[in-house]
Amino acid sequence: ERPYPCGECGKSFRDSSALLTHQQIHSGERPYRCLECGKRFQTSLDLQLHEQAHTGERPFHCMDCGKSFNRNFHLIVHQRIHTGEKPYKCGECGKTFTQSSHLTSH
The missing domain is CATH 3.30.160.60 (Classic Zinc Finger)
Incomplete structure (x- = not known):
């Protein structure tokens, strides 16, 4: 069950936090900033994945x-x-x- 629909595009989500994260796509909000290069991201996971480029981490x-x-x-x-x-x-x-x-x- 996905009771949380996006008012912008209609995509539905299981929980409200996933909907809020998704809505950043429409708003363009990118609250997570890489301290190394300044690039900004919509989610903390996207930032973490990006930071691997700077550290050379290959897990x-x-x-x-x-x-x-x-x-x-x-x-x-x-x-x-x-x-x-x-x-x-x-x-x-x-x-x-x-x-x-x-x-x-x-």
């Missing part, structure tokens, strides 16, 4: 080759090198891709 490690990443998503995409997984298929020619963006540009 996500590939168990196959040891390569590390700053985002779990990048690790997941990387692991497809080892598994051979290509989950995105062109409906016209049948060619498969490791990333949806590669299919889109194809």
Whole structure:
């Protein structure tokens, strides 16, 4: 159940705090500021992820080759090198891709 709808776009949320965070998209509010470079963010999580660029932190490690990443998503995409997984298929020619963006540009 998602009883908290956004009055601007209609998207609904499970709790009021998620709605408030979402509404910052429409207002342009970015209350979280990076002390290193001054860039501003809508959520504290976005700020934390950004700060990894300054610290060089790469907490996500590939168990196959040891390569590390700053985002779990990048690790997941990387692991497809080892598994051979290509989950995105062109409906016209049948060619498969490791990333949806590669299919889109194809």
